[in-house]
Every structure is written in structure tokens, then in C-alpha cells.
Amino acid sequence: MSKKLTIGLFGFGVVGQGLYDIIKTKNLNIEIKKIAIKDAGKERSLPASYFTTDKDELLNDPEINTIIELINDTEAAFEIASRALSSGKSVVSASKKMIALHLEELLKLQDQYDTSLLYEGAVCGSIPIIRNLEEYYDNELLHSICGIFNGSSNYILSKGFLEGMDYATALKQAQDLGFAETDPTMDVGGYDAKFKLIIAAAHAYGVVVEPEAVLNLGIENLAADDIQYAREKGLKIKLVPVAKELDDEHVALFVMPKLVTPDEFLYNVEYEYNGVIVQAAFADQQFFFGKGAGGHPTGSAVLSDVAALRYDYQYEYKKLRTNKGLKFTNDIELCVYLRYEDDELVEALEFVEIKERYYSGSYKYIIGKLKLSKLIDNKQRISDQKAFLAFADQLTGVSLVSAK
Numbered sequence: 001m002s003k004k005l006t007i008g009l010f011g012f013g014v015v016g017q018g019l020y021d022i023i024k025t026k027n028l029n030i031e032i033k034k035i036a037i038k039d040a041g042k043e044r045s046l047p048a049s050y051f052t053t054d055k056d057e058l059l060n061d062p063e064i065n066t067i068i069e070l071i072n073d074t075e076a077a078f079e080i081a082s083r084a085l086s087s088g089k090s091v092v093s094a095s096k097k098m099i100a101l102h103l104e105e106l107l108k109l110q111d112q113y114d115t116s117l118l119y120e121g122a123v124c125g126s127i128p129i130i131r132n133l134e135e136y137y138d139n140e141l142l143h144s145i146c147g148i149f150n151g152s153s154n155y156i157l158s159k160g161f162l163e164g165m166d167y168a169t170a171l172k173q174a175q176d177l178g179f180a181e182t183d184p185t186m187d188v189g190g191y192d193a194k195f196k197l198i199i200a201a202a203h204a205y206g207v208v209v210e211p212e213a214v215l216n217l218g219i220e221n222l223a224a225d226d227i228q229y230a231r232e233k234g235l236k237i238k239l240v241p242v243a244k245e246l247d248d249e250h251v252a253l254f255v256m257p258k259l260v261t262p263d264e265f266l267y268n269v270e271y272e273y274n275g276v277i278v279q280a281a282f283a284d285q286q287f288f289f290g291k292g293a294g295g296h297p298t299g300s301a302v303l304s305d306v307a308a309l310r311y312d313y314q315y316e317y318k319k320l321r322t323n324k325g326l327k328f329t330n331d332i333e334l335c336v337y338l339r340y341e342d343d344e345l346v347e348a349l350e351f352v353e354i355k356e357r358y359y360s361g362s363y364k365y366i367i368g369k370l371k372l373s374k375l376i377d378n379k380q381r382i383s384d385q386k387a388f389l390a391f392a393d394q395l396t397g398v399s400l401v402s403a404k
Ligand SMILES: NC(=O)C1=CN([C@@H]2O[C@H](COP(=O)(O)OP(=O)(O)OC[C@H]3O[C@@H](n4cnc5c(N)ncnc54)[C@H](OP(=O)(O)O)[C@@H]3O)[C@@H](O)[C@H]2O)C=CC1
Pocket: 010, 011, 012, 013, 014, 015, 016, 036, 037, 038, 039, 040, 042, 055, 070, 071, 072, 073, 076, 094, 095, 096, 121, 122, 125, 178, 179, 180, 181, 182, 292, 293, 294, 295, 298
């Protein structure tokens, strides 16, 4: 027999409203008792009696046994999640930044108070990747996980490649459709994809990595020359987070644009869709595909977590608890395409191998192999120069290799 859930919902924006739309079509022994929002003056689709701006009305209500946290304020989200867990309430959250920044503390709270925090909606919207990493791949050795983890940036790239739309218009559309974060730098700068990657890596590899230790380069500096280059070579550009096990002791994580060939799964993942490629030792390559952003797709993942709580489901974090020394590293070499202005950047990056160089007027690029650590050291310089960088292993026939 499933448990009755009495819910306190935080947030009634894109995802909160999306979740509500889905819940009202179901008969799941779930009651939303109160909804906390920020702005009491906003027009709502439900009677005013549902809403409050006082978080304590939800957090201190002994009848509410489940908190769903769907707000756009990271620190407030952490306070809500930690207070709820500490008072024995289960929590479902879609706040990937909050979870990636506070994973260690959230794990301790779950252990200490024997409560459950679920967050399928936080990673790749409707794609059930966390539950699969937890349950299906718990005994599998995973060589890598990569994919398209951000709907907004993929939407902008698709609009540019397929429809010739300019960057600013495509970004505005992604915002209007409710895909983008409140600060869209999170999307286009690769931060959002990084937070999701960090959460996925905790389940896939049992490593908890600080977000600032992981390199994220985004698509903000993408220029017409880069799109033209990719088109002429029959490639597309996608923003791709990668977690790759290098050996028994090291796993590398990074987020960067990638030049993708037509034979790759990610080539046909367009608009707000996401894709996750899992390379496993025995299952081999597997591909998950689905909408990565939007109220209803994300609401469906949140609802799946809520439904699981009716049966007291908890993540076991098996790989984390049995980790025998696998550590995060940035000690890896990558093959990249770099469009740049000033030769001084190329020198600073200390390419270990140069495969191709091109100059024509103001368009200059170089393709070669370099250390990820050099990109980390020069992240600000890359940004200041508005240089664009994409990794390109297939292009050069060199796959990701350990620097050692
Ligand atoms: N949009 C998407 O496609 C996806 C979003 N997410 C994540 O889900 C979360 C919500 O995103 P989204 O729905 O798009 O955001 P929105 O901006 O659409 O909605 C945010 C909601 O949070 C409320 N809110 C903000 N601060 C507080 C607070 N301190 N207490 C109570 N309520 C508060 C706002 O109140 P008010 O209405 O009064 O302004 C609003 O209802 C974010 O963490 C986001 O990263 C995850 C996956 C997909």
C-alpha cells in the first residue's frame, strides 16, 4: 500500500506550474497542501488560499511530510532542503546548482535524519538518468558519460545551425519558452551542464567534485566563422559535458563545446532535447534521449520522484559508499579547435601537438592537442579574447587520452 503524501510545494513558476498541471490529471494519493512563492502580488492560476510567502507555514507544518523545492534561488533552496530533511520530511528538488554545490552536506543530512532527497528533474529534465545510474548501472563499470545536458544552449545552437537565427534572438526565445535559467549565463556558459555533470558523476563514479574545480567553457563566443567551419566539414557544434574514467584511480570531468560528426548520437539531438551517452564496460554504448527543459517534461521527472517517495524510495549512493579511491583529475589531454585573435593565446595554451593552422583575414584557427590544465589556467584569457574553443577528437582521429 502506498503512503499518502501531503506536500508543501516551493515555487510555482515554469516547473512548479508544470508539475501541478500533471498532478491534477492523476489520482496518486498526493495532496498539495500549500504553495510557497516569493511575490504575493503575482497573478496565479489557482485560488489565493493555496499560496503563502511564509516558508515556515510549510516547513513547520507537521502534516506536510514531503517538500517539493522548485525555486530559482540557490541559497534559499538549500535552506529549504536542509531544514526539511532535518525535520524528517522527504524532499524532491530540481535545483541542480544547489545540489551540486551542497551534495556532501545533503548526503550527511539524509544519513543523519534517515530522510530522502530525490532530484531526477535536476539532471536532463525528463530523461531518467539518475535513477538508471543508481539502479541499473550500480554494478557496471562505466567508462564515460557524456551528452547534451542543457536545453537552452542546444536550442540556441539548433536555431543557429538549422534556421540561421542569430544568437540573441534564439536566447530570447529560450527564455520566453521557460527553458533558460534566471541568469542565462548559467546555460550558455556551461555552468548548468557542469552542475548536472557533477550530480551524475556522484552516482556514476562515486566522486563528489567541487564545481569550481571543473572546467566549463560555453557557447557565448560562438561566431559565424565557427558555424561556417563546422558546416563545411559536415559537423555540428554541441555543448558537451564529459565524465571519463581514465584508469582505476582517476576520473576527468569537463564541459566544452564539441564538434560532432553525423555518425554520433548527439548530432541529431536538437532544440531543447537532451541526450546522454553512457559507455559501459559490458552493456557497451547506450543512449538516452528526451526533452531536457520545460515545465511539463521536468514536471514529469519531479512527479516520478514524488511517486517513488510513496514507497519510501531513497538513493543508496552505492558507488560513493564503496569508492575505493577513484579521484577527480584534470590531468588529461584533449584535441581542440581554437578560433582566436591573438597568437599570444596559442602560446599560453602550450599545445603539445599542432595538427592544422589556418589564417585568412581576421579568421584564425588552430587544431591540436593540449592539456586540460592549460585551458583552466587560461580561462579568463579565452573569455577576454572572445576566442571559441571546441574539442574535436573525432575530427583529428585522436580520442581523449590521459596526459600520463
Ligand atoms: N525551467 C526548466 O526547464 C527547468 C528548471 N529547473 C530548475 O527548477 C527550478 C525552478 O525553475 P523554474 O520553474 O524555471 O523557475 P521560475 O523562475 O519559472 O520560477 C521560480 C519560482 O520560485 C519562486 N521563488 C523564488 N524564490 C523563492 C523563495 N525564496 N521562496 C519561495 N518561492 C520562491 C518564484 O516565486 P514567484 O512566482 O513569486 O516569482 C517562482 O514561483 C530552478 O532551480 C531551475 O534551475 C530544472 C529543470 C528544468
